Amino acid sequence: MKSIHTLLPLLFLSLSVPLCSAGAAPFAPLQRADFENGVRLVVEEDHSAPVAIVQIWLKVGGRDEVPGKTGLAHVFEHMMFKGSKALAAGEFSRRIAAMGGNDNAFTSHDYTAYFETVPAAKVDEVLGMEAERFGHLSLRAEDFAKEIRVIQEERRMRTDDDPNSRMFEELSSVALRLHPYREPVIGWMQDLKTLSIEDVRAFYQEHYIPGNVTVVVVGDVDFADVKKTVARTFGRLAKRPVAPRFNPVEPEPIGPKRMVATLPAQLPMLAVTMPVPVWHPGENDREAAALAVATEILAGGRSALLNREIVDKQRKAFAAAAGYDPFSMGTDLWFAYGMLGPKQTPEAFEKALWATIDGLRDKGPDAAQLAAAKRRMIADEVFAQDSLYIRAKQIGSLEVVGIGADRRDDWLQALGSVTGKDVQKVLKQWIVPARSITGLLQPEVKS
């Protein structure tokens, strides 16, 4: 993107569960249309303010890259702002700015999305511009030569000069043997130095096809109008075959792994991760929901167990957190980490971390703990409805990872049905040392 990324699925992900709300705030109904060429449209009308957000979601991301060409999906995203047949480089953003809007994009392992927040009256024009650049991108060598340097600076800023990010990047890479989540979305620097405009053009031909497109519009619009506009813009792109996506099954860990990243840093950090199942609606609702609830009990709210036990009571870290994303494709790297102060040791933190997890597994959450976790998770869904951007993002991401935004209510139901025993069961099966990969950020000792 131009400036927002989902590059680091591990670090500081907010815990839990971007979805919607039940009972108290039923979602506005989704309206959808599927076009003959494979383009999909999903609209959520909200007439409370004369604004709208348009998001174009692509079923292409870091997972679709081949070895030696990591970072390509994200590089491509940058090139979308570099001009098309009808729009000079930079012209797209200039026009959006003139409308009083703003635009940007983001890339993850699973998807790429382009978005504009604009006055609602401009939605038709924006969809026309999006379809035009999608179908007629310039991809000039001289623009690529400049942009790849911008992206190298982005990597230096986000990863190379941030020891915590650098450690998490390495930890993901060590954790997985096969799954493409082992490669960073921003790309390894050595790949960024050898990518070419030909790589970008080939990526365009292969992935930027109508069957990979989901258009999401949330705001003060009329579904019938938007449908007509999409029909005469994205709906007119020539149909092309869609190849199945690379989604390998990660082999089950056969024992714990450990790594140390020795980097210039002020203080150590210890993180533990392991592959866990994501949500497959109708197949593992209770299991995925129980993992989400367990993670909320450990790391959500003021009463978060990791914080209370390890930071406040035992004083083995000055901050601790955990995270789980049930809405990705294929697998998720569940994680927990602790930030260690000058007198706190990685060994003591690690021991306390497992003791806390094991305690929850053995005793189970008490009724109040369980009810509070569920109530917070539902409340978070309600609070999320306050932002058009987050609403559109939830809808788009659920669509492109294959879950479907219509399943939002099912997820809330699954959360509601989780019992204390379910929490114990998933902790016992998935969150165990034998499956774990442990990483330590060790501050470099200056000679």
Place this chain on the structure above:
Amino acid sequence: MSGLMRIFALVVFFSAATPAMAMPPVEQVRLDNGLRVLLMQSHNVPMVSMSLNVPAGSWLDPSGKGGTASLLSAMLTDHTARHDYITWADRLDAAAIRLGSDASRDSLSLSLTVLKDALPEGVQAFAEAALLPGWDAKRFAVLQSDSVAGAQKSLEEPGVRAAQETAALLYGEHGYNHRPDGDLASLQRIRLADLQAMYAAQFKPQGAVLAVSGDVTMDELLALIGPALKGWKGAPAKTFRDIPAPATVSGEVRNINMPTRQMTVQLARLGPSRFDDAFFADMLLNHILGGGGFSSRLMNEVREQRGLVYGVYSYFAPLAVSGPFVISLQTRADQAGKALQVVHDVMRGMHDGKIDKQELQAAKDNLTGGFAHRLDSNAKRVGLLSMIGYYDLPLDYLQAWEANINGVTLSAVQAEAKRFLDPDQWNSIQAGPTDGGDAQ
């Protein structure tokens, strides 16, 4: 309830850029104790957000004890006189009450986000945090120790190092001379008594504002906050009007050695205050310079034309008195000189009057066209109402905003460019490798 407070002024209607748009009115009530309450109703999501802003900003941190206001804000939400930190956390979590706090240079804020059906409990908890501090010495020691460790950890971040240095350089002995978070040394010097003294002197309803947005009416709100804030009274020892004007510093250079690949460059000087006569011209000037994202000159020249950076931007902090005006970028260390030269050329060009009508119109179009987005969530509305209430801006501030932007002339922006953009008057702060980097 109605005996406790009188309605002071009510309702500003507003029509924005789009004729169809009707902004919810701003409702205002002043309680008998002096607290100003501002509300924008919004009933599409069953939630309420609010923020209480009091004049206990970091500008009042005792000398050498930067972070006092910040630690005070953390203590107020950690526990109360009635609940220890464990029962307090359990109580808030059980009702999904989100209670937050923050200290900025000019004010301290407590914030609440809550489901509509938990509003009575939420307001009760909010008032308990504000008015019944627990002052538990053991908890103070824990919070202080964790914030000291956090401050050491943050020294890994070039942006934090540069911002610390910038504040120290621009403000000398002035209360703005440190980041509100404090730093590794200053946080260790703070005592619980410092927090108590700041609370006793500054945490008062007069000069404070409660900004609210969400699924609630003024009557419902007053019926809850009246009893909850009963007994709270008085005026603070100091208000934002007591903050002295800082002295000018120019042409200084500071280098911070860090083992990074990039150089983080900050150019800094004093900028306009919130009350500057040319505030809207300054806003447009900054938008054109580096505040307008991809349409700004700095982004175009440094990134789009030359590929030297991922991010480059400018901003000024609109505070009670001159806040910092900053231009910031990061680039591979060996390119820092080149990037800086481009920034200087951009500043010099604007300083010398090279700004045209179309460019000004584009900035106006972007700001006015995007006005509805500045108000499109409860959190954003609370932020704007807090600002209007705290700085005592006119209640029609939002109504007049678009006309104020559109009324700025090209010559006014050129005059502000002359006033602010002479590169020789700026200071330079750089964090990165002193050996020029290894070009990796």
